[in-house]
Amino acid sequence: MLSAAMLRSDRFRLEREADxxxxxxxxxKMEKGKARRLSDDDxxxxxxxYRTLLSSLSIARENSLDAGLIDYLEGLALRSYxxxxxxxTSFGRWLSSFFGGGWSRAVRAIQFDIWIALFVMIAGAAVGYILVAGDSDWFYALVPGDMSDVRVPGATEEALRGTLFGSQDEEGLGVFAAFLFSNNAQVAILAFALGFAFAIPSILLLVHNMALLGAMIWVFAQR
Incomplete structure (x- = not known):
């Protein structure tokens, strides 16, 4: 049986080894950066x-051929993949092409989507502003309590100024920047994740997020 198995493995190798x-x-050659030296036929x-190699690997595994042969085929398949x-292309070449026009081309390719998102964001801010201007109770429905602090309808000018230009000894700006970055990152990730449903949940998310901003703008605009 061992002799038959070895014979079958040798015959299998001889039939396909040339490929x-x-x-x-x-x-x-390609791994050594000599791809330009390859002929058109190669x-x-x-x-x-590569597909022939995968077929050979599948047959070798199915028929439990020589383990050394299977290891060789797996290694070659991985390199070829x-x-x-x-x-x-190298990372440096890709980076130079990205900043040399690739970035701008990518943005232009989705400019229609960007204009829609911008329109939705502006509309969301306008809706938030109009709702709170008509009934200040909308502010508490749009803005979470942990975000409003003293920035609520009826707040004094001094209190609102304090949230913008607080004591220079405090690290309020750094804390706000960290919160802003975290919030924007979460909104961006959610907008991307919810895009599968024809982007409708993403649009609603943008409207809600910007309505919050519109409500805040109204509070400050009153003072």
């Missing part, structure tokens, strides 16, 4: 050779 060797040579053959499906 494995060719693929390994191509992969090795470049075109790379995906086909990153070259077939992975990025073919």
């Amino acid at each position: 494995w060797v060719r693929l390994e040579e191509i992969v090795t 470049v075109l053959a790379l995906p086909t050779l 990153f070259l077939v499906y992975g990025t073919q």
